[in-house]
Amino acid sequence: MPADATTFAPLVLSDRINAMQESQTIAMAKKARALAAEGVDVISLSFGEPDFQTPQYIKDAAKKALDEGYTFYTPVPGYPELRQAICDKFERDNQLSYAPENIVVSTGAKQALANAVLSLVNPGDEVIVFAPYWVSYEEMVKLAEGTTITLMGTLENDFKVTAQELEAAITPRTRLIMYSSPCNPTGSVFSRAELGAIAEVVARHPQVHVLADEIYEYINFVGEHASLAQFAAVKDRVITVNGFSKGYAMTGWRVGYLAARKEIAAACEKMQSQITSATCSIAQRAALAALQGGRSSADEMVAAYRRRRDLVLELVKDIPGFRTPTPSGAFYIFPDVTGYFGKATPTGEVISSAADLALFMLNDAHVAAVDGGAFGAPNCIRFSTAAADEKLREAFIRIKNSLTKLQ
Template identity: 45%
Template sequence: MNGDLSKKHKAISSSVTLAIDAKAKKMKADGENIINFGAGEPDFKTPLNIRKAAIKAIEDGMTGYTAASGLQNLKEAICEKLKNDNLLEYTPENIVVSNGAKHSLHNALLAICNPGDEVIVPLPYWVSYPELVKLADAVPVFVETQEKDDFKYKKESIASAITPKTKAIILNSPNNPTGTVYSEEDLKQIAEIAVQHNIYIIADEIYEKLVYEGKHISIASLGDKIKDLTVVVNGMSKCYAMTGWRIGYAAANKEIAAMMANIQSHATSNPNTIAQYASIEALKGDQAVIADMVNAFSERKEYMVKKINSIRHLSCRMPRGAFYVMVNISQVIGKKLNGVTIKNSMDLAEYLLSSAKVAVIPGSGFGTDEFIRLSYATSMDNIKDGLDRIQKALI
C-alpha cells in the first residue's frame, strides 16, 4: 500500500529519557514543584567568552554556509585539542564537525555498517545506541556489564560476542548512564581484541573532561593500529555547557572521515555556523570553567552517593565520571508503596513523579530494569530536597 510509512523507522524506539524529562517539564510548567534528576545537561550557563564569540560572529556577518564538514579553523582547533589532551595526531582531513555528538555517532555508523553487520553495545547502554545501530541497518549485540565490575566490559564477554558479522564495538568512557571510566589497562584489553579481529571502535568521549578519579585516556592513543580502527567522537555540549549549540565532532582515518563528510553533506550540510565560531573560542579560550564545573559536580556526587546509600532498599556505587548515578532498586521491585505495586523501574519512576514530584529515569531505557538513573547536574539544594522526597516516598 502506497500510504504505508517506513517499516524500518517504525521499529525505532522513542527515548525514555526525553519522555520522562518532557513530562516533568510539563508538570513544572503547570505549576507543580518538580525536582528533576533526569537532566542530561550541565546546569551552568555557557561561559561568557563563548557567548561573546557567538555575538561577535553575528555582528561581523559570519553567518553564511561553511564547508559541510565544518570550518577549517575549528578543525585545526580540534586537532590541537586532540594533540594536547589526548596525545592524538590528526590533520583537518581527519575531522568532521557535526550537529552534536549524536550526529557524529550516526554518521560514523552509517559510514562503516552494511545491512546485517553486528555492533557490540554495552548494557546498560545510552538510550540512543541501539537505535542508531538499527538506523544504520546493523544489529545491536548487547554485552551485559555487571555492577560488581563497575559496569565495565569484560574481555571474555566481548570475545564471546564476536562473530564473523561483528563490525564495531561501541565504547563510552566516561559512561552514560553508569559514570564508569575505563583505565588504560581496560582499554588495552579492548584494543587488543579489536586489532586481532579487525573490528572498529566507536569511542564516545563526550564526557571526557568530567572525570573525578584518575584521568581520561582515549583508546585511539594506544597505538597506530587501534587508532586507524577508531572513530573518536566528542563535542562541546557537556564540558562547556553548550548543549543547545549542537556542535559535535569526530576524528577518524581519512577514508572514514571522507565518507562521514559526504553523508553529512547530503543529509544536513554544515552545522550551525555561529556555534562553530563559538566552539573555536571554547577550545582555544580560558579553560578554568571546566575545573569549576568538575569541582561542583564532585561535591554533589559525594553527597548524592552517601545519601542514596543511607536510604532503605536503595544502593549505588561511586561514579568516576560524567554526572549520573545508577541506583540499584532491586530491593524495591515487588514491594507495594502507598498502594502501588512496583513491578519494574518504570513503575518506580512514575510513582516517584506522581507521589514525590521527583523525576528519575527508569533503567528500562538503558536496557536494565533493576536500576534508575539520577543526574547530579542540578543544584545541591535540589539534590537534598529531591533525595529527601525519595526517602519519604519509599517508607
Template identity: 50%
Template sequence: MDTSLLSKRVKVMPESATLQMAQMARDLKEQGKDVINMSLGEPDFGTPEDIKDAAKKALDDGYTKYTPVPGLPLLREAIVNKLKRDNNLDYNINQIVVTNGAKQAIANVCLAMLDPGDEVVLFAPYWVSYDSIIKIADGVPVEVYAGIEQDFKVNARQLRDAITDKTKLILFSSPSNPTGSVYTYEEYEELAKVLKDFPNVHIISDEIYEYINFSANHTSLASFDFLKDRVIIINGMSKGFAMTGWRIGYMAANEAIAKSCVKIQGQFTSAANSISQVAAAYALDHGIYPEMSEKFNARRKVFIKLLKEIPGFKVNEPLGAFYLFPDISYYFGKSNGVDTITDSVSFAEILLKNALVATVPGKPFGAPDCLRFSYATSIEIIEEAASRVKTCLKEFNIKKL
C-alpha cells in the same frame, strides 16, 4: 493520518525515554506541582560568558554563510590542537569532521559503515540513542551487559565472547551515560589486546564527557598505536562546555571514514551552524572550564552518600559524567497498598507521582534493574530530592505484596 503508512523504521523506533520523562515532569509542573527534575542529560550551568562573546563577535565578523561540510578550517585546527594538547594524539584536519552535535557524528559513522545485518557490539548499560541509531542504519545491536558489581564496565572476556564474523563496530562511552563509569588505562589495555585479534572491527569511542571526569585522567582507546586507525573518536561541546543548544560535535577518524561521513552529512544536513563553530573554536583553544567539573564532583559526593542511605539501593561510585545509576531491583514486587513497583519504568513513574522527582528508568538503557538520576542541579535540590525519594520508598519497604 493513517499511521500504518509510516515507515517500518519509524514504527519500531521507541520514543526517547529521557524526553518522555522530561515531558511528564513538565506536565506536572504546569499543573503547579513542585517537581524536581533529575531526568535531564545536560549541565544546569549556562554557557561561559567568554564563549558567548566569541559567538557575538563571529556574527559581527560575518560568519553567517554555509561553511565547508566538515567544518570551518579554524575549528578543525582547534580540534587537532586539542587532541594533541589533551590526548597526545596526532591527527590532521582531513581526519576531523564537525557535526550537528555528537549525536550526528555517531549517526554518520553508523550510516557510513553498516550494511544490513552487520553487528555492533554495544556495551550495556548504553546511552539510549545508540540502539536506535544502529537500527536506523540497518545494523544489529549485540548487547554486552556489565552490572553494578563490575562497576558497569565490560571486561576483556565479555568483549571477546561478543565478537563474531559479522561484527563491524564496537560502540561505548567513557565516561558513560547512563552510569558515569570511567574506563582506566589498565582496563582499556585489556580490551585493546582483544581488539588486536580482530583487525576488521572498528571502534566508536564516545568521549563527550571527557571533561567531566573526576579520576586523574582521561584515556582514549585511540592512544593504543595499533588501534588508532580503527578508533573513531566522538566528542563535542555539549557537556564539558555547557553548550547543548549550540549543536557542535565532532569526530576524529582515519581519512577514509572521515571522508565518507562528510559525504553522508553533505546530503543530510550540510555543515553545522557557522556561529557556533567559531565559538567552539574559541572554547577549545581556551581549554577546560574546571569550575563546572569541580561543582559536579562536589554534588556527586553528596548524592552518593545520600543515595547509599536509602534502604535497598545498590549504589556504586562512578568517576565521571553527572549521573548515578543505582540498582533499585530490591523494590520490584513491593507495594505501598496503592501502587505496586513492578519494574524500573513503574518505579520511575511512582517516584514522579508520589515524590515529585523525575528520573529515567534503566530499561531503555539496557539495564532494567536500574534508575538514572542526573545530578546536574544544586546541592540544595539534590538533598531535597534524596529526602523525598527516601520518604516515598519507606512505605514500600514495610508492606509487601
C-alpha cells in the same frame, strides 16, 4: 457522503520509524513538564544537561562572529580553523595526532555518532554495544539495519565490560563496537589498562571498528582520561566522538565532532552533506573560542560536579534498597533498585520494574528520573546530579519519604 467530503487513505509510516523508540530521557522530561504545567513542583533529574551557563567568553565570541559576518554556509565538515583547533586539542589532551582531514564537525555529538554508524554498518552486521549504554546507540543501529549485541557489564565491576567478555562476543559478523567513557548512564571510566586489554582484542579482529564516545571526557574524577585510539595497533579503526555540550556547558549550541582515519571521515562528511550539511556557523565560531580558551571553566564545573556526586552518594546511603556504585565521571548516579521490586504502592499497584518505580517517584515524590531499561539495564534508575545542591537535597529527601510508603 456529502459531495464536498474528502476521504484519506490510512496513514502508513515507514517500518524504520515504527521500529524506532522515542528517547526515554526526552519522554520522561515530557512527563515532568506536563506535571509542572499543572502547577506541580517537579524536580527534574532526568536530563543530562549541565545547569551552568555557557562561559561568557564563548558567548562573546558568538556575538563577535555575528558582527563580523559569519552568517554564511561553511564547509560541510566545519571551518578549517575549528578542525585544526580540534586537532590541537587531541594533541594536547590525548597525545593523538590528527590532521583536519580526519575531523568532521557535526550538529552535536549525537549526529557524529549517527554519521559513523550509518557509514560503517550494513544490514545484518552485528554491533556490540557495551551496556549500560546511552539511549540512542541501539536506535542508531536499528536505523542502519544492523543487529545490536548487548554486552552487559556487572555492577561488581562498575558496569564495565571486560576484554574477555568482549572476545567471547565477537563473531565473523561483528562490524562495530560502541561504548562511552566516562559512561552515560553509569559514570564508569575505563582505565588505560582496561582499554589496552580491549585494544589487544580488537587488534585480533581486523573487520571490527570501534566507536568511542568521549563526550564526558572533561568530567572525570579519577585523573587521567584514556582514549582507545591511543593504542597504535587499533588507532585507524577507532572513531572518537566528542563535543562541547558537557565540558563547556554548550548543550543548546549543538556542536560535536569525530576524529577518524580519512576514509571514514570522508564517508561521514558525505553522509552529513545529504542530511544537514554543516552545523551553525555562529556556534562553530563559539566552539573555536571554547577550545582556544582552554579548560579552566570546565575544571571549575568538574569541582562542582564532584561535590554534588559526593553529596548525593551521602544522601542515598539513607535509602535502603539502592545499590549505588561510586561514579568516576559524568554527572549521574545509577543505583540498582531491585530491592523495591514486588512491593506495592499505597493504592495497590505492584512495583515490578524500574520503570514502575520511576513513575511512582514522579507521581508521588515529584522527582523525575529515567528508568534503566532505556539504557539496557532494567534493574536500575538514572539520576542526573547536574542540579543545584539544594535541589539535590530536596529531591532525595522526597524520594526517601516516598519509598517508605511502599510495602
